[in-house]
Amino acid sequence: MELFRQTNIDFLRWKWWAIGASWALILxxxxxxxxxxxxxxxxxxxxxxxxxxxxxxRPDIDQLRKVLDQGGFGSFGIQRYEEPxxxxxxxxxxxQRKEGRDVTxxxxxxxxxxxxxxxxxxxxDLNVQGRDSLAARLAASDPDQVAGxxxxxxAEYYAQIAERVIRRRSEVGIFRSPADANSTPGISTAVKxxxxxxxxxxxxxxLSAENVGPQVGSxxxxxxxxxxxxxxxxxxxxxxLRFRSLPFGVGAIVATFxxxxxxxxxxxxxxxxxxxxxxxxLLTLVGYSVNxxxxxxxxxxxxxxxxxxEPLETVINRSINQTLSRTILTSGAxxxxxxxxxxxxxxxxxxxxxxxxxxxIIGTYSSIYVASPIVVIWKQFVDRRKPAVVPLAAGKAAAxxxxxxxxxxxxxxxxxxxxxxxx
Amino acid sequence: xxxxxxxxxxxxxAVVAGMVxxxxxxxxxRAKKEWVGPGSPxxxxxxxxxxxxxxxxxxxxxxxxQVNTADALKAQRDNDVIQLQNQARDQGVALGAIxxxxxxxxxxxxxxxxxTTKLDDLVKRWLPDWNVNPTSGKWFFTLKDVSRRNIxxxxxxxxxxxxxxxxxxxxxxxxxIAREGTDRILIQLPGIDDPxxxxxxIKSTAFLELKLVEAGPSxxxxxxxxxxxxxxxxxxxxxxxxxxxxxxxxNWYLVQKAAVITGRDLKxxxxxxxxxxxxxxxxxxxxxxxxxxxxxxxxxxxxRLAIILxxxxxSAPTIHERISDTGQITGSFSAEEANDLALVLRAGxxxxxxxxxxxxxxxxxxxxxxxxxxITASVVGAVLVFFAVVAYYRRAGWNAVLALIxxxxxxxxxxxxxxxxxxxxxxxxxxLTIGMAVDSNVLIFERIREELRAGRAPKTAIENxxxxxxxxxxxxxxxxxxxxxxxFQFGTGPVKGxxxxxxxxxxxxxxxxxxxxxTIFELEYGRREHIDALSx
Numbered sequence: 006m007e008l009f010r011q012t013n014i015d016f017l018r019w020k021w022w023a024i025g026a027s028w029a030l031i032l033x034x035x036x037x038x039x040x041x042x043x044x045x046x047x048x049x050x051x052x053x054x055x056x057x058x059x060x061x062x063r064p065d066i067d068q069l070r071k072v073l074d075q076g077g078f079g080s081f082g083i084q085r086y087e088e089p090x091x092x093x094x095x096x097x098x099x100x101q102r103k104e105g106r107d108v109t110x111x112x113x114x115x116x117x118x119x120x121x122x123x124x125x126x127x128x129x130d131l132n133v134q135g136r137d138s139l140a141a142r143l144a145a146s147d148p149d150q151v152a153g154x155x156x157x158x159x160a161e162y163y164a165q166i167a168e169r170v171i172r173r174r175s176e177v178g179i180f181r182s183p184a185d186a187n188s189t190p191g192i193s194t195a196v197k198x199x200x201x202x203x204x205x206x207x208x209x210x211x212l213s214a215e216n217v218g219p220q221v222g223s224x225x226x227x228x229x230x231x232x233x234x235x236x237x238x239x240x241x242x243x244x245x246l247r248f249r250s251l252p253f254g255v256g257a258i259v260a261t262f263x264x265x266x267x268x269x270x271x272x273x274x275x276x277x278x279x280x281x282x283x284x285x286x287l288l289t290l291v292g293y294s295v296n297x298x299x300x301x302x303x304x305x306x307x308x309x310x311x312x313x314x315e316p317l318e319t320v321i322n323r324s325i326n327q328t329l330s331r332t333i334l335t336s337g338a339x340x341x342x343x344x345x346x347x348x349x350x351x352x353x354x355x356x357x358x359x360x361x362x363x364x365x366i367i368g369t370y371s372s373i374y375v376a377s378p379i380v381v382i383w384k385q386f387v388d389r390r391k392p393a394v395v396p397l398a399a400g401k402a403a404a405x406x407x408x409x410x411x412x413x414x415x416x417x418x419x420x421x422x423x424x425x426x427x428x
Numbered sequence: 429x430x431x432x433x434x435x436x437x438x439x440x441x442a443v444v445a446g447m448v449x450x451x452x453x454x455x456x457x458r459a460k461k462e463w464v465g466p467g468s469p470x471x472x473x474x475x476x477x478x479x480x481x482x483x484x485x486x487x488x489x490x491x492x493x494q495v496n497t498a499d500a501l502k503a504q505r506d507n508d509v510i511q512l513q514n515q516a517r518d519q520g521v522a523l524g525a526i527x528x529x530x531x532x533x534x535x536x537x538x539x540x541x542x543x544t545t546k547l548d549d550l551v552k553r554w555l556p557d558w559n560v561n562p563t564s565g566k567w568f569f570t571l572k573d574v575s576r577r578n579i580x581x582x583x584x585x586x587x588x589x590x591x592x593x594x595x596x597x598x599x600x601x602x603x604x605i606a607r608e609g610t611d612r613i614l615i616q617l618p619g620i621d622d623p624x625x626x627x628x629x630i631k632s633t634a635f636l637e638l639k640l641v642e643a644g645p646s647x648x649x650x651x652x653x654x655x656x657x658x659x660x661x662x663x664x665x666x667x668x669x670x671x672x673x674x675x676x677x678x679n680w681y682l683v684q685k686a687a688v689i690t691g692r693d694l695k696x697x698x699x700x701x702x703x704x705x706x707x708x709x710x711x712x713x714x715x716x717x718x719x720x721x722x723x724x725x726x727x728x729x730x731x732r733l734a735i736i737l738x739x740x741x742x743s744a745p746t747i748h749e750r751i752s753d754t755g756q757i758t759g760s761f762s763a764e765e766a767n768d769l770a771l772v773l774r775a776g777x778x779x780x781x782x783x784x785x786x787x788x789x790x791x792x793x794x795x796x797x798x799x800x801x802x803i804t805a806s807v808v809g810a811v812l813v814f815f816a817v818v819a820y821y822r823r824a825g826w827n828a829v830l831a832l833i834x835x836x837x838x839x840x841x842x843x844x845x846x847x848x849x850x851x852x853x854x855x856x857x858x859x860l861t862i863g864m865a866v867d868s869n870v871l872i873f874e875r876i877r878e879e880l881r882a883g884r885a886p887k888t889a890i891e892n893x894x895x896x897x898x899x900x901x902x903x904x905x906x907x908x909x910x911x912x913x914x915x916f917q918f919g920t921g922p923v924k925g926x927x928x929x930x931x932x933x934x935x936x937x938x939x940x941x942x943x944x945x946x947t948i949f950e951l952e953y954g955r956r957e958h959i960d961a962l963s964x
Contacts, residue, residue, distance in 0.1 A: 011881070057794065109787070110624055135622025137598075141764070171621070175793040212794040214623065218785040221492060228920050236914035243910050247903060257907075285853035285926055289860045292911060292930065296864055296904045300871065303900040331867075331874045338816055338870070339863040342809030346859075349808055351801035357856065 012326045016373055017318050017381060023374035027263060030367075034270010044273060047280030050226050052100040052219040054108040057212035060092040061132075061181050064120065064208075069094070072119030076111055086352060091178070093212065100219055109214045120208045130207040131170070131180050131200075140167035148199035166192055170200070180206040229284050233291065237261060240295055248306055256379035257298045260371040264294045268363045277356055286357045290364030293339070297332065297372035304328050305377070317384055321377045336369045433954060436947045443939070444834065447841025451478040454844040461601065478844040480602070481618075482851030482925065483788070485802070487795035488618035489626055492786035495611045499780035500583035501531045501576065508555055509534055510686060513662075515554050521546050526662060532571040538562075583779045584611055591615065591630055593775035598629060612785065623789045625768070631782050632738065634772035636691035636711075638755070640724070641732040641744055644681035645669060652682045670740040670759065681741050683734050688724045690777075693717025697773035699766040702758065707766035709757045711773060718753035726750035737769075802855060809859075810836075813866060821873050823963030827948045828869035835865045835933075835940040842932045853926035861933025864904065868941030872897040876964055886962045887953065894946050901942060905934045 038044055048055045066083055073081055078098045086093040096116075098108050113133070129142055143163035151157045173189040180186050183204045187197040237258050245254030265287055272283065304324035343365065347358035455474035483490050509526060516523045524537025538544065544562070551560055551567075557575035561568040571579075588605055591613065595603050604616040620626055642664055643652050649666055653659065660666060663686070669679040697711040713721055725733075725747050734744045735757050742759045761769065814832070818825035839861065843850060850858075876893030884892060909931055916927035953962070 059793065107624075107627075109789075135620065135625070137620065137622050138625065138764075145763070171792060175796045178793065210791065210793060211621075211789070212791045214787070214789040216784070216787040218783075220494075221786045225920060228918065229923065232915050232918040232923055235918055236911035239910045239914045240907050243907055247906075282852065284923065285856040288853075288915060288923065288926055289856045292860050292908045293863065295907050295911065296867065299904045299907050300867075300900055303903055307896070307899075327878070328874075331870050334820065334870050334874075335863070335867040338813045338866045341812040341816060342806075342859055342863065345809035345812060346805045349801060349805035351798060351805075354798075354802060354805065354852075354855075357852070361859075 012329055014326060014329075015322055016325050017322055017378060020374065020378035020381070023370075023378065027267070027371075027375060030267045031263070031270060034267055034273060037270060037274040041273060044269070044279045045276070046222070047278040047283075048097065048215055048217050048222075049281045050222045050279065052217045052222040054098040054101075054112070054214070054216045056096045056098075056109060056112055056214045057086075058094050058096065058116070058209040059179055059212055060094065060120075060209045061179050061206070062208070063092050064094055066094070068120065069096075069116065072115055073112065075119075076115050078108065078112075109216055113211065116209065117207055128203055128205040131174065131183065131186050131204045132207045132210045136164070136167045136171045139170065140164040142203070143167060143196070143199070146199060146203070148195040149193055150195075166196060174210065179210045182206055225281075233265075233288070236291070244299065244302070248302060250380075252380045252383035253302055255383070256376040257295055257302070259379055260298050260376035261291055261294045263375050264290060264364060264367045264371050267367050268360060271363050272360060275359070277359065280356075282354075282357045283360055286360035286364065289361060290368060293361075293365065294368035294371060297335075297368055298376040300331065301325055301328050301372055301377060305380075318381055321381060325373055325377060332369060332372065336365055340365055430954065433947065433950055436943070437951075440944055440947060444838065447838045447845070450845040451475075451841040454478050454847070479840060480847065480849045481795075481799065482849045482854065483616055483618055483790055483795075484852045485795055485799045485850065486618055487621060487790045487792040488616065489620050489623050490786070490788040490790075491615040491617075491627070491630070491784065492608065493613045493615065493630070494783045494785050495584045495587045495613065496781040496783060497580040497583050497611055498531050500579055501571065503779070504557070504579050505531065505534060505571070506685075508558065511554055512536070512550065515550050516547070519546055519550060521550065523547075532576060534569050536567045536569070538565060538567055580611065584613070586779045587782070588613055590776045590778050594629055594772055597771050597775055598626070613782075619792075621789070621792055623787070625764070627784070627787070629768055629772065631784070632768075632772050634691065634769075634775070635738050635777045636689075636694065636757075636773060637687040637736045638689040638721075639667075639683040639685075639687050639734050639736060640728060641734050642682045642684060644683075645679035645741075645744070647677045647679055649680045652680055667734065667736055667739060667741050670737070670742055679741075681734050681744060683736070683741075687736075688733070689713065689717055689721050691773065692777070693720070694773055697770040699763070699770045700756070702756075706758065707761040707763050708759075709761075709766055709770045709773065711755055711757065713753045713755075715753075721755075722750055722752040725752075798852070802852075806855075806859075810862070813862075817866070817869070821964055824873055824876075824949075827945055827952075828866070828873070830948065831869060831940045831945045832862065832865055834944055835862065835936055838936045838940065839929075839933050842936065843929065846928070846932065848928055848932075849925060850929070851925045853923065854929045857926045857929030857933060860908075860930060861937055864908065864934060865937040865941055867904070868897070868901045868937060869945060871900055872941070872945065873964055876962070880962065880964075886960075889962070890949050890953065894942070894949075898942060901938065905938050909934050 066085070069083055073083070073096070078101065081096065081098040084095045084097070086095060096112060098112065101108055117130075117133070129139060131139070140160070140163045143166060144159050147159065147163075149162070151162050152159050169191055170186055170189050173186065174180055177185060177188075183201050183206060185206070186200050186204065240261075241254040241258045243254075244257050245251050248254070268287065268290060269279070272279070277283070301324055304327055305321055308320045308324050308327075340362070343358050343361045346354050347362060350358055452471075452474055455476070455478035456469065458477040458480070459469040459473040505528070513523060513526075520543075522539060522542050524539055524542075526537070527535045529535065538547070547567070548560075548562075551558070551569075555569065557572055558569045559572055561570070584607060588607060592603075592605050595605065595615075595617065600617050600620060602618055604614070606614045608614045615630065617626060643655075646652050650658065652666065656664075660682075663684065664682055665685045667681050667683055669681065693713050693716070695712045695714045695717075697709055700708050700710045702708050729747050729749060732744045732746050735742045735755075737757070742757055745758075757769070810832070814825075814829045817828045821828065839858065848854070872893055875897045876889050879889035879892045880886065912927045912930040912934070915923055916931070919927060
């Protein structure tokens with residue numbers, strides 16, 4: 006099967022249109038960010054508390070809000086997850102002024118009291134309690150009466166039982182009654198009876214709780230920016246040296262930066278939050294975009310080695326055409342993986358996949374329409390600024406009529422003889 | 429089969445076997461640690477545990493703490509001031525009032541009668557950590573920068589040590605406790621899902637002091653201070669009691685500043701029960717501590733002794749007789765609290781307070797969910813890619829599929845061998861690696877097709893295709909590896925995880941795409957003298 010057979014598209018003809026389109030996309034993104042008064046940072050960067058809970062019944066959000074109003078947290082948000090049938094809710098609380106308050110525990114106890122009805126303090130809440138506490142309580146009452154038996158360490162014995170019960174909870178999602186816990190495979194009747202009379206099941210399971218201080222957030226932001234900036238500088242220097250041409254290095258970095266800017270802008274437009282997962286996706290995108298650009302550059306360099314003197318634009322156009330099927334195919338294959346992640350990857354991977362989907366499209370476009378045109382524009386600019394160089398170097402060229410397009414000197418001196426054949 | 433080809437196959441086989449063996453061995457050793465049944469764990473356990481999963485995939489608690497090094501500085505300052513006062517008293521040097529302008533400085537009022545030469549000797553001998561600026565009337569002391577750094581540094585080191593002791597006593601599998609920057613500590617506790625208890629355990633300073641009570645308890649601090657003219661005398665201090673449940677008013681004790689016994693004199697501590705079933709903690713002193721304690725208790729029969737934990741009076745029993753090596757802390761503890769208190773006392777006190785900067789708990793359910801979905805999505809994605817590559821390149825596509833599978837297997841093996849932790853950003857690195865491996869194959873195949881179109885013979889086309897694509901593949905991989913190295917250097921935890929996976933993955937990708945893929949082609953077509961057509 007072949008999709009493209011020796012295409013011959015004049016890509017560079019549209020370069021000014023492409024540059025306009027790029028700017029338009031960047032401006033739309035910036036506009037979205039401006040309208041939202043800055044990027045919507047997740048708690049990783051902004052600080053604050055975020056708690057994800059899974060409820061046994063579909064929670065009443067209004068009631069939840071009323072319950073949390075009593076906490077005096079300042080502003081907070083409640084949001085349902087995208088799969089409402091799972092009864093999952095995300096609670097977000099702003100950074101607290103007063104230090105030392107354990108917001109997570111405060112929120113949990115408020116929700117528990119507010120939605121769970123009266124709580125029997127003497128019983129263990131199987132939905133909230135961790136494995137260790139359950140193991141400790143089991144070991145203390147020893148329903149299987151293993152204490153004193155040879156070859157059994159009581160604590161370890163009950164740690165295993167507790168582990169099984171908690172794993173069962175993960176499997177069923179949430180215990181609705183102690184009877185649910187009794188469906189745990191591999192526990193004795195005595196333990197089941199003990200669970201029945203000593204435990205209760207609260208209204209929710211804690212999925213995750215995050216609490217990030219303001220310092221950490223700003224540190225993370227600074228470090229992430231610094232890491233991306235230095236890695237871009239590193240790539241710039243490598244490409245500059247490898248292709249012996251500054252415009253190539255700059256082109257690749259501008260294209261990558263362009264991709265990152267547009268992706269961030271579009272994420273803002275889609276109302277997505279900027280968090281660590283997005284950073285991971287942006288880093289992936291940087292790698293992907295540079296890879297794409299280098300493939301085209303490599304072909305340009307190869308095509309410039311031919312003795313035939315051609316204008317740079319022609320060489321670049323031919324190179325893009327030659328690598329087109331590879332570009333489309335690779336993008337398509339990567340897109341398949343990312344699409345699978347987007348659809349099947351769940352909550353956590355969803356934003357990651359969306360970022361990459363935008364990034365791959367923009368990255369593919371930019372390696373054709375940003376990275377290469379920059380090289381051309383740069384060369385044209387330099388040639389126009391230094392008309393004296395060429396005549397001085399070659400007497401014949403000076404005599405040539407100034408009107409027609411100047412035969413471009415090879416943009417790059419031929420690279421050293423490649424050692425690819427050796428293996 | 430040529431000799432060269434045989435060597436290549438042997439190398440590929442050795443690398444793959446090594447990585448697979450590495451994965452299984454790592455998995456076994458990890459599964460064995462958690463295996464409590466008889467014999468050795470089954471292979472399926474080992475396969476599951478080859479790669480350490482990060483907290484985001486596995487569940488657990490991630491904490492970043494800041495050590496309040498100012499506490500340690502202040503403690504050092506107070507210690508040295510007491511030292512200076514004691515020495516001055518012994519030497520008969522009269523010292524005036526002491527002021528504390530900051531945590532790292534103090535000023536001593538000096539009267540004209542003070543023997544300044546003697547004082548100077550004292551300072552040189554006993555306060556080597558301090559810069560002195562003697563003026564008439566007052567001597568100013570500032571902590572030297574070197575000493576300051578040393579104190580801060582040892583406070584953090586000691587805090588890490590103490591936290592490690594506590595966590596070890598608590599019993600957590602594979603905890604990570606590491607220093608981050610100058611005064612931060614990173615703690616990762618996989619599998620723990622009881623954040624409150626762990627946090628209390630780590631954070632409780634567990635600074636135990638036993639001090640003689642001068643007056644109190646009283647709810648009115650001014651009343652306690654009345655005999656002293658409303659000022660706290662320099663050798664005494666006011667301490668609050670620990671709020672009891674349901675109690676609103678605070679009681680104050682006026683106690684001696686110098687502690688009779690501190691947590692350092694403790695040999696052991698364990699939870700006990702009192703007569704009426706109340707929980708308590710019994711502690712045992714080291715020989716030198718016992719000597720001090722016996723001495724003081726013998727001299728102070730019928731006085732009260734405050735048991736102060738983290739600057740709060742727990743209880744203040746009366747000394748009935750000389751006590752030597754054991755004592756009891758009572759209060760309204762639950763069994764769990766008594767247990768944890770004994771644990772932290774055994775593990776030692778923290779040299780300074782801690783602040784939580786970051787705290788992330790991932791419940792076991794979410795971790796399980798993420799990993800299940802992540803795996804499903806990756807497998808589906810991979811199958812789709814395989815399908816596309818085979819549909820597009822036919823027989824050559826199978827080469828690519830084999831190279832990709834090898835790539836994934838080798839990467840898993842390498843991650844297991846490096847003991848790397850796979851996190852969500854790590855999966856991102858994995859995906860980028862696979863993407864670039866696909867790309868390498870596509871680059872090669874497209875080149876071969878071009879060569880075929882240019883009319884080259886199939887064998888030449890393969891050779892040319894590989895050698896021409898090689899330069900490009902090396903360039904793209906090196907560029908991305910360079911960026912990953914910088915990310916590793918300057919990034920934080922999650923970014924680092926991404927970088928590690930990416931670097932290792934790309935090195936493997938070069939190997940599979942160029943070396944393995946080429947060998948497969950050779951194996952297929954190399955033997956034949958003449959090939960009519962390639963299936964590509």
